[in-house]
Amino acid sequence: MRKLLLAGALCLFVCASTVRAAEPYKIGAVFAVSGPAALLGEPERNTALMLTDQINAAGGINGHPIELIIEDNEGDEAKAVMKVKKLINDKVAAIIGPTRSGDTMAVIPIVEKAQIPLVSCAAAEDIVKPVKKWVFKTPQSDADAVRRIYEKMKDMKLTKAAIMSGTTGFGTAGREQLKKFALEYGITIVADETYGPKDTDMTAQLTKIKGTDAQAIINWEIIPAQTTVMKNKKQLGMTMPLFQSHGFGNIKYAQDAGDAAEGVLFPCGRLLAVDSLPDTNPQKAVLAKYKKDYEEKFKTDVSTFGGHGYDAYMLVVEALRAVGPDRAKIRDFIENKKGFVGTAGIFNYSAEDHCGLDKNSFEMLTVKNGKIVVAK
Amino acid sequence: MAFRRHLPIMLFGCAAAVLPLALKDPYYLGILVFIGIFSIATMGLNLLMGYAGQISLGHAAFYALGAYATGILTAKYNVHFLPALAAAIIVTAGIAYVIGMACLRLKGHYLAVATLAAGEIVFICLNASVGFTGGPSGLAGIPSIEIGGFSFDSDFKFYYLVWAVFILLFILTANIINSRTGRALRCLHSSEVAAAAMGINVTTLKVQIFVLSAVYAALAGVLYGHSVTFISPQASDLMFSVKLLTMIVVGGMGHLWGGVLGAALLTLLPEALSAFHDYELIIYGSILLVIVMFLPGGLMRGFETLYVTILKKVRGRG
Amino acid sequence: MSLLSQIIQFLFTGLTIGSIYAMVGLGFNIIYNATGIINFAQGEFVMLGGMVMVWLTTAFNLPLPAGFLLSVLIVTCIGAAFERLAIFPLKKPPVLILIIITLAGSIIFKGAAMLLWGKQTYSLPHFSGEEPLHLLGATILPQALWIIGILMAVVALLAFFFNFTIPGKAMRACSVNPVAASLVGINVKRIVLLSFAMSAGIGAAAGIAFTPIVLMEFDRGALLGLKGFCAAVLGGLGNGTGAVIAGLLIGVLESFGAGFISSEYKDAIALGVLLIVLLVRPSGLMGSREAARLKEF
Numbered sequence: 001m002r003k004l005l006l007a008g009a010l011c012l013f014v015c016a017s018t019v020r021a022a023e024p025y026k027i028g029a030v031f032a033v034s035g036p037a038a039l040l041g042e043p044e045r046n047t048a049l050m051l052t053d054q055i056n057a058a059g060g061i062n063g064h065p066i067e068l069i070i071e072d073n074e075g076d077e078a079k080a081v082m083k084v085k086k087l088i089n090d091k092v093a094a095i096i097g098p099t100r101s102g103d104t105m106a107v108i109p110i111v112e113k114a115q116i117p118l119v120s121c122a123a124a125e126d127i128v129k130p131v132k133k134w135v136f137k138t139p140q141s142d143a144d145a146v147r148r149i150y151e152k153m154k155d156m157k158l159t160k161a162a163i164m165s166g167t168t169g170f171g172t173a174g175r176e177q178l179k180k181f182a183l184e185y186g187i188t189i190v191a192d193e194t195y196g197p198k199d200t201d202m203t204a205q206l207t208k209i210k211g212t213d214a215q216a217i218i219n220w221e222i223i224p225a226q227t228t229v230m231k232n233k234k235q236l237g238m239t240m241p242l243f244q245s246h247g248f249g250n251i252k253y254a255q256d257a258g259d260a261a262e263g264v265l266f267p268c269g270r271l272l273a274v275d276s277l278p279d280t281n282p283q284k285a286v287l288a289k290y291k292k293d294y295e296e297k298f299k300t301d302v303s304t305f306g307g308h309g310y311d312a313y314m315l316v317v318e319a320l321r322a323v324g325p326d327r328a329k330i331r332d333f334i335e336n337k338k339g340f341v342g343t344a345g346i347f348n349y350s351a352e353d354h355c356g357l358d359k360n361s362f363e364m365l366t367v368k369n370g371k372i373v374v375a376k
Numbered sequence: 377m378a379f380r381r382h383l384p385i386m387l388f389g390c391a392a393a394v395l396p397l398a399l400k401d402p403y404y405l406g407i408l409v410f411i412g413i414f415s416i417a418t419m420g421l422n423l424l425m426g427y428a429g430q431i432s433l434g435h436a437a438f439y440a441l442g443a444y445a446t447g448i449l450t451a452k453y454n455v456h457f458l459p460a461l462a463a464a465i466i467v468t469a470g471i472a473y474v475i476g477m478a479c480l481r482l483k484g485h486y487l488a489v490a491t492l493a494a495g496e497i498v499f500i501c502l503n504a505s506v507g508f509t510g511g512p513s514g515l516a517g518i519p520s521i522e523i524g525g526f527s528f529d530s531d532f533k534f535y536y537l538v539w540a541v542f543i544l545l546f547i548l549t550a551n552i553i554n555s556r557t558g559r560a561l562r563c564l565h566s567s568e569v570a571a572a573a574m575g576i577n578v579t580t581l582k583v584q585i586f587v588l589s590a591v592y593a594a595l596a597g598v599l600y601g602h603s604v605t606f607i608s609p610q611a612s613d614l615m616f617s618v619k620l621l622t623m624i625v626v627g628g629m630g631h632l633w634g635g636v637l638g639a640a641l642l643t644l645l646p647e648a649l650s651a652f653h654d655y656e657l658i659i660y661g662s663i664l665l666v667i668v669m670f671l672p673g674g675l676m677r678g679f680e681t682l683y684v685t686i687l688k689k690v691r692g693r694g
Numbered sequence: 695m696s697l698l699s700q701i702i703q704f705l706f707t708g709l710t711i712g713s714i715y716a717m718v719g720l721g722f723n724i725i726y727n728a729t730g731i732i733n734f735a736q737g738e739f740v741m742l743g744g745m746v747m748v749w750l751t752t753a754f755n756l757p758l759p760a761g762f763l764l765s766v767l768i769v770t771c772i773g774a775a776f777e778r779l780a781i782f783p784l785k786k787p788p789v790l791i792l793i794i795i796t797l798a799g800s801i802i803f804k805g806a807a808m809l810l811w812g813k814q815t816y817s818l819p820h821f822s823g824e825e826p827l828h829l830l831g832a833t834i835l836p837q838a839l840w841i842i843g844i845l846m847a848v849v850a851l852l853a854f855f856f857n858f859t860i861p862g863k864a865m866r867a868c869s870v871n872p873v874a875a876s877l878v879g880i881n882v883k884r885i886v887l888l889s890f891a892m893s894a895g896i897g898a899a900a901g902i903a904f905t906p907i908v909l910m911e912f913d914r915g916a917l918l919g920l921k922g923f924c925a926a927v928l929g930g931l932g933n934g935t936g937a938v939i940a941g942l943l944i945g946v947l948e949s950f951g952a953g954f955i956s957s958e959y960k961d962a963i964a965l966g967v968l969l970i971v972l973l974v975r976p977s978g979l980m981g982s983r984e985a986a987r988l989k990e991f
């Protein structure tokens with residue numbers, strides 16, 4: 001008995017010393033966990049925490065545990081700058097986040113100068129166009145979402161569109177892309193309306209659209225205000241098809257809008273419609289596992305925002321596994337990474353493309369009986 | 377005499393000059409840069425509120441206007457920094473003059489709402505004119521400040537620039553307060569009627585101080601824009617105006633050091649509290665509440681009272 | 695859609711939103727009259743009303759009328775507790791300090807709501823269905839009529855309270871001259887407590903009525919508070935009728951501005967009108983010039 005105990009103790013000691021011997025790998029993260037973009041930042045933080053637990057429980061990366069340092073910038077650009085400086089100071093190998101496009105744009109000059117890889121969870125094209133040496137992003141690009149919507153409109157033989165967008169970075173960027181590609185797809189924009197991020201009513205804008213000959217409405221926003229558009233549209237008895245952007249990637253939005261969300265069409269990553277995907281889809285395994293793990297742990301629905309966090313985090317983990325905590329090597333690894341299966345799609349990064357996704361990463365989804373499914 | 381009056385700021389300057397050598401940590405240096413920028417903005421607002429007794433809830437607009445003016449000129453039109461700075465000051469002062477002339481006829485809460493509305497209109501315009509300002513996505517790629525071939529391109533250099541500007545403005549402000557104008561201002565604060573009766577041109581004085589404080593805010597904004605090299609309409613948000621006002625009240629209104637103290641506390645506190653995650657907001661609110669409830673004169677007055685009490689005790693014993 | 699039906703649509707949209715602004719503005723006025731404070735936490739009471747209602751109806755399955763009354767009661771108590779804890783202990787504080795205290799209070803309410811209910815948005819079922827009513831080509835939600843109705847009920851109750859009850863009259867006396875009021879035996883401190891409780895209750899009622907249309911989340915309060923503040927000032931601080939008219943006016947202006955001019959500049963249009971009115975009439979639409987001079991910082 002005593003021998004057994006001794007052996008056990010010895011074994012523990014050995015294990016403990018090997019763990020101590022392996023330096024932890026430090027990953028930094030800046031998310032808008034509180035503040036106006038909290039709805040986006042919180043699932044990202046949760047995802048990063050969950051993945052760290054999972055990887056460390058499985059023995060870390062090549063024996064090195066992950067030390068995750070999460071900073072909350074409250075969706076404030078000045079704070080994002082401070083937090084990134086802090087993370088650089090903490091000697092992290094790479095940074096994931098920030099959540100918002102504005103926050104990302106604010107920290108780009110710092111990470112470029114400090115030469116530290118940053119994988120942003122924000123969507124704006126400006127982040128990776130023109131290409132910045134140290135900056136990558138995981139969400140799909142607006143232009144591809146626009147293309148998917150216009151293609152679908154062509155299929156449906158619709159040529160006149162009315163645009164609704166929020167006056168946020170996401171909304172404005174989408175609005176520009178919608179206008180830019182309209183001509184190419186033979187679409188006429190008959191109305192171009194905006195609303196503020198905290199606006200409570202959009203009937204005025206929609207009434208104006210009702211007075212035009214628009215055949216479809218395209219609503220571009222990422223924050224909860226977008227649900228009001230659907231509710232007001234239903235209230236006004238407008239029956240034309242409504243397209244949403246990939247910012248609709250949260251089942252909560254569909255639930256909040258209730259009946260009004262039925263039949264809404266939106267291009268999005270496949271995460272939300274994982275149940276209706278065929279088993280042959282190469283992403284299905286990753287998506288199903290992430291969704292199951294997340295919903296079991298946090299007792300709340302998964303969203304594409306958390307998915308962007310997942311992609312950014314796993315990309316950095318893969319890099320660490322392959323090349324260790326060397327910032328320059330991590331950057332090179334990500335830039336040359338091909339066929340990385342994430343939640344938003346299959347990423348193929350290159351020196352010219354730091355987004356890594358094309359329009360095939362989108363699936364046209366719709367809301368049917370309160371559930372998000374692939375549109376037929 | 378003048379020397380004695382400026383002794384504290386000189387000592388402060390020496391301390392500020394040595395500090396970065398002691399902590400060459402970019403994170404803390406970055407925070408100190410922000411504290412310096414906020415201190416400059418609060419100094420102007422303090423002059424307006426603490427000395428002239430006029431409230432403004434629109435100062436974030438001037439802060440953003442300053443940042444956008446030099447930002448757009450240097451980033452988009454390749455103008456040199458100094459001419460761009462001059463343009464920024466002229467533009468902000470002009471807009472502040474118009475707003476001041478219109479709003480300063482109002483008093484108390486009415487003035488607060490008028491300045492708030494003016495500030496919000498600036499915010500909305502910055503958001504909506506996408507072609508010029510970049511809209512809500514912001515304006516990126518603002519170059520570092522370059523004066524006579526010397527580029528302030530690191531936090532270390534920028535720290536010295538910000539605090540040098542701060543000390544210069546501090547001495548300037550202290551001189552204004554101790555001049556005829558300063559006495560007129562304090563008179564204005566206690567009674568406008570009495571001030572007018574004493575032959576002070578109340579309207580002109582109020583507008584002058586309003587414009588001056590707007591220029592301080594614009595200078596702070598310029599420094600912010602060039603230190604972060606990015607600016608978005610968020611900087612002209614109403615909440616930022618409220619934050620500046622809170623800094624002054626917490627630090628000590630009508631006390632030149634109050635603004636610095638408030639800026640330092642309100643910048644450092646959230647950093648220190650960030651470990652509390654979701655509890656941060658509630659703890660931050662509580663600390664603010666306790667300070668304001670128990671030190672209504674602000675931290676600066678609190679320190680003074682403490683100093684006087686200790687002095688009395690020591691003397692009483694001797 | 696004909697021009698007439700568009701106009702009716704814009705009008706009703708504006709009146710609905712305006713009713714909320716008016717109720718928040720009324721809350722500002724009640725506290726302002728009793729204390730001279732602009733209560734920055736006023737918008738948070740609206741948020742709390744909506745959130746508590748969501749909580750009561752989902753966690754305890756309370757029926758709508760019971761949930762409504764209980765939520766208003768709870769938020770009223772929160773308002774009263776806030777006054778007792780943060781305002782009452784101070785002796786003769788400057789008004790600006792009190793304003794910052796309410797600002798700190800609003801941060802605490804927001805933080806607490808975030809901790810209790812998280813960051814997501816919540817919705818409530820409409821009071822009486824979502825089937826819109828049709829009026830000359832315009833569509834109106836029954837909930838909009840509920841909101842306008844609740845505003846009218848609040849106005850009627852306040853009118854009765856201020857004109858026919860002793861506490862109401864005492865409150866009016868306090869707003870005219872607190873010192874004189876205390877000389878005739880009115881407990882001014884108690885009036886202050888009452889004012890906080892009442893405006894919290896009104897804010898909560900507004901929040902509950904509003905949630906089914908717009909959804910509620912922890913940080914929705916600040917902007918509603920701001921708009922209500924504008925309504926209170928535009929109407930003339932301390933003037934209840936003024937706040938109601940100004941609130942409705944701001945709502946209608948925003949809606950017509952968005953519909954006929956530009957949705958991008960709709961808030962700027964409303965604020966611009968506010969500025970012009972203030973410049974022409976420095977004490978607001980219905981405020982007296984003397985009252986404007988009385989209370990300063």
